[in-house]
Amino acid sequence: MFDDLELNVVTYTLLALVLGLMILPVIFQKDPDIHPMILNRQSHVSPVRNPKESAVHRSTLSPPGHPLASGLGLPTDQKYRTRDGDIRDVWSQAVKEGKGKVLSVKGSEINEFDIGRFPVRRDQLTQNIHSLGSYIKSIPGAKRIAIYLANDIENLVASFACAFYDLTLIVLPFDPTSSPDVASLLRRSKADVLIAPAGDLALNDVDGAKNIKEIIYVVEPGSQHLDWTSPNGGVKTSVYHDVIKAAVTGAGNVDLDGPAVIVFGPKYIGEERRIEMAEFNHKQVIAGVASTIASIRPSPETFKPEDIFVPVDTLSDIYTRIFTYAALASGATVALNPIAGTHADLELCVKRVRPTVIVASTPTLAHTAAVTAGSRMEIWHNILHYFQCRTLESGRIPKGNALIRLNDYTRPNVGEPSRLRLVFSAERAGDLGSHPLNSEDLNDLRAYLGSKVVYGLKHHMVAGPINQQHVYDYRVQPQTPKPSKKKEIPRKCAHFGGVTPGCEVFTRDWEIFRASNAGGSRGEIVVRGPTVIGGEVPLGVVGKWWPDGVLSYV
Known part of the structure; x- marks a missing residue:
């Protein structure tokens, strides 16, 4: 039966190709990241x-x-009991479990801040938290602290200063691409102190909030030599870089059932926002x-x-x-x-x-x-993306290789x-x-x-x-x-x-x-x-x- 078959280079090549298509996928097949039945x-x-x-x-x-x-299931004095914790324990766990740093990224400049290790130094964030909290606590009648800050170190320090010193943190909406009605939000939230970037808010926004007792301006290093005293004598002003040098006082007890963080969000009544x-x-x-x-x-x-x-x-x-x-x-x-x-x-x-x-x-x-x-301008790019989506369908994240990166999108x-x-x-x-x-x-x-x-x-x-x-x-x-x-x-x-x-x-x-x-x-x-x-x-x-x-x- 097979005597009349003529096997040449083309035949062997085709046989090898067919066997390769059948065997190689089995050999190099990878398991999905998780068994599909779990999903x-x-x-x-x-x-x-x-x-x-x-x-x-x-x-x-x-x-x-x-x-x-x-809660976080933190240990207590009793061996077989745990406690939920509060916002202060988030910072305590960061100091205990982490590598002891927070990064501030501004353009190509990266500043590293020590969150606080013993012995405590003045340049550590834990010290800054307690200095800011102590200063605000010393302001007569200051209980509700509004922050209008970008994602930076001052935002983090102010947040935990409020947590440690039983102050209510009011987080005003902040987006570099838009500006909210700050005066209206300050009136609604009945804020006593405002922490905001120097020069970002118009004085009319603050004047509209009658409860404000003091404004703490966050000033960039290049402008800290300027006088940021408000021309309106009705509201006292101070600067953040001086406040965090204040002496630390005891934090005291914290009311875990009282308002700790206030945020704002959209609510629609029909089409009205x-x-x-x-x-x-x-x-x-x-x-x-x-x-x-x-x-x-x-x-x-x-x-x-x-x-x-x-x-x-x-x-x-x-x-x-x-x-x-x-x-x-x-x-x-x-x-x-x-x-x-x-x-x-x-x-x-x-x-x-x-x-x-x-x-x-x-x-x-x-x-x-x-x-x-x-x-994805070339046909190769779309073919590559198609096979990457096929990999996702099989339950794995596509990582690519050096060959793909030669002509990648x-x-x-x-x-x-x-x-x-x-x-x-x-x-x-x-x-x-x-x-x-x-x-x-x-x-x-x-x-x-x-x-x-x-x-x-x-x-x-x-x-x-x-x-x-x-x-x-x-x-x-x-x-x-x-x-x-x-x-x-x-x-x-x-x-x-x-x-x-x-x-x-x-x-x-x-x-x-x-x-x-x-x-x-x-x-x-x-x-x-x-x-x-x-x-x-x-x-x-x-x-x-x-x-x-x-x-x-x-």
């Missing part, structure tokens, strides 16, 4: 539900009958920190002392602030850049410090994806070589001006950045993320439009993953949406737990539960 159950669903409500969904780390994440004030106490903030740390699963992906964390979004966003506190409490090095904001340029914020973990807004990530997609510069491993972002629930990302956008970003991108859901009344995708969830699911209260907007949005350990989420019947709808319970999203102001808050948007326990817009 099929991302929330624990209560076995019972109330009328007109869906079943309560919880994190698989805190199923029904178990307590929700509420209003600014809502949200007051968090120590317990709610620390529950958000604990929930955020626990939500980053599996454990090899959580914050480590070796990490460099950069908040690319503004610290006036409670979601970004909670992530920053979580990074500090875990011992990671935090790098702050004053140009960070809702519409910040990702490359400018991170390329000098080569971060490993960042938090960025959805507009920032959408802009990064659009710019990078525009650089222009990728975001996040440090050379890049060490970025985690990117966090979240959709603001109920914000009609947001820029939601769909699952294809997220996979494009994973391919462009060579890192894991974690998407979630946030709200200004909740400390930290509400829902958050699994770190290894690279699936592309059917896309659904983002709704408003009255109508649906033809925009797409990815699912938000499972519930985080610090809260529980369910949907409540609303208009035509019912918990009994076929294909998954639908209704208004409601969140409750120790991370929520008032214990429970309806988000005002319609959500849907998927069979694998993830939440999405309808």
